[in-house]
């Protein structure tokens with residue numbers, strides 16, 4: 031019978047000892063000290079630890095000291111305070127969070143080693159020294175490092191707005207916001223650099239149906255295999271040249287303060303995006319970075335077959351307001367309009383280094399349906415005596431019961447473009463509030 035044992039270090043409290051748990055079904059639960067058949071107490075199934083040297087504290091994984099300048103100015107264009115120009119610029123550095131420290135932390139929450147086991151004395155119980163070769167080890171070691179020259183990513187943001195008071199109650203505002211993310215870092219396997227993917231191959235696109243050699247097949251895609259698939263893993267977290275993102279947004283809004291029994295706030299924005307990313311709306315169209323979350327902005331490609339620099343545009347509009355409808359009724363409508371998500375088709379294929387997801391066309395080649403929502407609230411206040419007040423509410427969400435798909439499958443295959451999430455249905459809600 032093939033046997034294995036698992037040596038594990040389950041948590042902080044037992045950090046200095048590795049307990050031994052037998053994986054053989056019959057041996058389970060033998061970790062406690064129990065009298066043996068011969069009446070002798072067995073020694074606890076504990077091994078001396080190697081954690082003391084493995085998990086030495088690191089007081090400073092990385093330190094960033096930076097200057098974060100901000101500049102802002104306002105100018106009264108018309109001289110009467112009714113038309114004002116406002117300009118701002120600032121640089122913002124990111125809080126490194128815990129990911130950088132986690133990237134080199136051997137003291138992970140899950141730690142064990144699976145070992146082959148030979149039951150030398152044939153008693154069906156594990157004794158120290160009966161373990162042989164290691165099958166696998168989780169935690170305790172770390173196969174990743176941080177580039178000592180790591181820089182903290184930053185964002186520069188500049189904006190310019192013109193604000194105009196048209197009437198005492200009505201204000202207009204229009205402007206432009208420019209934002210640029212720079213110096214992104216990501217965990218990469220430096221033993222498999224981009225340049226190592228240099229064997230040209232032709233990747234066949236199975237088309238939307240996901241099946242090769244049918245009428246809908248796409249054009250062949252030029253790809254690259256790895257020069258040597260036995261190249262090892264050497265994960266290093268560092269800045270990647272050109273790992274940036276740019277966002278430009280045009281915004282216009284109007285604000286009418288409450289007067290003549292109504293108020294309103296309307297806004298429209300249009301954003302041009304150029305960013306790295308391989309996961310949108312539950313669709314991942316390239317490899318997830320090892321270790322999860324060790325990528326600062328979206329995901330930089332891990333090899334030349336991954337197209338993760340995306341350019342797309344989106345818009346959104348929102349109108350909210352309050353209308354005094356008489357008889358003490360206050361009606362508050364909310365209209366939200368939003369462009370549908372830009373998307374593209376992807377499929378997976380076998381390369382000499384493993385399975386690779388291939389984006390068949392640029393993100394934005396297709397676009398999901400626009401999302402239009404209309405909600406409203408009707409409220410009535412009834413006064414009693416001097417102070418008491420009864421409030422009645424009626425809320426309606428998704429008034430027109432729109433069933434627009436929010437998430438759809440972008441992957442080639444039978445489920446291509448099928449919805450996985452739609453808008454929540456029409457919901458009506460009544461409420462009563464009593465103040466006294």
Ligand SMILES: [Ca+2]
Nearest residue numbers: 149153155157
């Ligand atoms: Ca034994």
Ligand SMILES: [Ca+2]
Nearest residue numbers: 236237241244
């Ligand atoms: Ca096909």
